[in-house]
Amino acid sequence: MSGIWLIARRDFSAFVNTLWGWVILSLALLIDGLLFNAFALTSTARYSAEVLTDFFLITGGVALFAAVAITMRLFAEERQTGTIVLLESSPLSEVQSVLGKYLSGLMFLGLFLALTSFMPAMVMVNGKVSAEEIGVGYLGLFLLGSAGIAIGTWASAISRNQLIALVIAAAVTLFFVMCWMLSRVLDAPFKGLFAYMAFFDKHLSPFQEGRINTEGIVFFVSVSFAFLLLATRSLIARRWE
Amino acid sequence: MITVEGLSHYYGDRRAVEGLSFTIQQNECVGLLGLNGAGKSTTMKVLAGLLVPTGGTVTIDGADLVSSGAQFRSRIGYLPEDPPLYKEMTVREFVLYCGQLKGMPRAAVAARLDEVIALAQLTARQHQLIGELSHGYRKRCGIAQAIIHKPSVVILDEPISGLDPKQIVEMRQVIRNLAKDATVIISSHILSEISETCDRLIVLNGGKIVAAGTEAELAARAGGSARVTALLRGSAEAIQRACTTARATNIELREEAGGLTRAHVTLASAGAEDAKEVLVAALVNNGVGVRRIVEDDGELEQIFLGLTKEAS
Incomplete structure (x- = not known):
């Protein structure tokens, strides 16, 4: 566990001690704020619960964008600069390396989500939503973002440079986002399959509305687990190439 | 280990x-x-x-x-x-x-x-x-x-x-x-x-x-020979005699300023320090002053090239 925490702490420090981390964070917050203002806070009167639902939908999309942008560095940058040797020649296992990197991504996601909290706080002060609803919504966002970070971690683990990692992570994440559209045009059994694989819609909606959805938790945790496992396997395979 | x-x-x-x-x-x-x-x-x-x-x-x-x-x-x-x-x-x-x-x-x-x-x-x-x-x-x-x-x-x-x-x-x-x-x-x-x-x-x-x-x-394994250059003070005859005693071959002598002579010679057994020692001893015994003695190419380079060539 100390090895995982060691890697996570260093990578998180690298995010916050370099311009890149702050650029991503600022850009994500700016986009989130603008979209919230444009689509959630409309000029027409709305229920505060509806505004909150829209906030979680918008922030979910932005969190995925931030996850893809921040995770492309995790392994690909270390490979480009040669510092991957430090991890590969250390006694730490590939599982520890992957979990450490993933945890650093989660810490960044946590920071981003914490900085967005002023928006639902305003809705709570001016409307009638509870702290519990907001908490459940953030749980959903965290689960969604963690799945995005796992996808980015895997893409970074299999890529030689950051740009390729970014493209792969964006393509895979976009696929999961667009699954709900595919489910509308396909027939059974693919209809159900794609509907189940969709990041938004079925899995995130209950959280947006303040309901804890066990199926959603299982889905996001499973996606995260699967991509972290793939990342670990790809690192192990590199030793045998 | x-x-x-x-x-x-x-x-x-x-x-x-x-x-x-x-x-x-x-x-x-x-x-x-x-x-x-x-x-x-x-x-x-x-x-x-x-x-x-x-x-x-x-x-x-x-x-x-x-x-x-x-x-x-x-x-x-x-x-x-x-x-x-x-x-x-x-x-x-x-x-x-x-x-x-x-x-x-x-x-x-x-x-x-x-x-x-x-x-x-x-x-x-x-x-x-x-x-x-x-x-x-x-x-x-x-x-x-x-x-x-x-x-x-x-x-x-x-x-x-x-x-x-x-x-x-x-x-x-x-x-x-x-x-x-x-x-x-x-x-x-x-x-x-x-x-x-x-x-x-x-x-x-x-x-x-x-x-x-x-x-x-x-x-020792690479064998062969080493070409050395020496900056010496003494007569050409004495240098020739010393080189012959030390079993050096391909002896080339050139006069330099200040009464010095530059000698290019080939020694047997590349890399063996003994051959250089023998040459220096022979020169000194013949009354030749030795200012400097160096290998024309790095000794290890010669060994290395010899071994890799041999293996190829």
Whole structure:
């Protein structure tokens, strides 16, 4: 566990001690704020619960964008600069390396989500939503973002440079986002399959509305687990190439 | 002690190394020599635990690379040609991080930090960001990360490449200090450097070991001859007589300013110091003053080229 925490702490420090981390964070917050203002806070009167639902939908999309942008560095940058040797020649296992990197991504996601909290706080002060609803919504966002970070971690683990990692992570994440559209045009059994694989819609909606959805938790945790496992396997395979 | 038995590694169908077997004792400094594509880098990567060999075994003090990977890697310190450094960290932070990454408790690393930083001659720069350091200091920083956890084996890939003459002399001292506590394996294209710092050499060619031993042993095996140039003071007859006594051949003499003579001669047994000693003794016995005597090409270069040519 100390090895995982060691890697996570260093990578998180690298995010916050370099311009890149702050650029991503600022850009994500700016986009989130603008979209919230444009689509959630409309000029027409709305229920505060509806505004909150829209906030979680918008922030979910932005969190995925931030996850893809921040995770492309995790392994690909270390490979480009040669510092991957430090991890590969250390006694730490590939599982520890992957979990450490993933945890650093989660810490960044946590920071981003914490900085967005002023928006639902305003809705709570001016409307009638509870702290519990907001908490459940953030749980959903965290689960969604963690799945995005796992996808980015895997893409970074299999890529030689950051740009390729970014493209792969964006393509895979976009696929999961667009699954709900595919489910509308396909027939059974693919209809159900794609509907189940969709990041938004079925899995995130209950959280947006303040309901804890066990199926959603299982889905996001499973996606995260699967991509972290793939990342670990790809690192192990590199030793045998 | 590191033991390699029947080490082979293939990249797909392409053979990188095959059937390498050698043992390196504790506190021994061994140089790995070979032309490009000889298998040096692959061997170094396997020894550093970065690659799992296709065949054969590698053990450090009994810990096997495959079955006890973590234990094996904890006993290795590795410095690649381009030092792996996080430029946004200070020297001190980086070495502390690397020690912990190698499995040492933070308190133990902190207790050893000053000693390692001093050993790598980084004390004056320890609070500086790595990104602000010169190439030479970055190399030293790479050395510090490789030895912070007291490894049994330190592997240095081209440790002096890109260093200026002053830094080379300092790095040599750092490497000599390392060999007091650990086994050191060095790969370098600068053969004089290998000759300067290593106790023993392993020569690779085409993925196989073509020779191993001390420089003198390799020279004896390589045989052949060495061309030397001497700056002498004395008559041409006396020099000729001395060279003939020393069984030197192809004697060419040229007069220089100040009554000196430059002699180019060929000595038997390239690399054998004896031949040079015999020549100097013969010259002195014939009343010739010896100002300087040097090999036209580096001795090790001649041995190396001879061995790789022989193997090809």
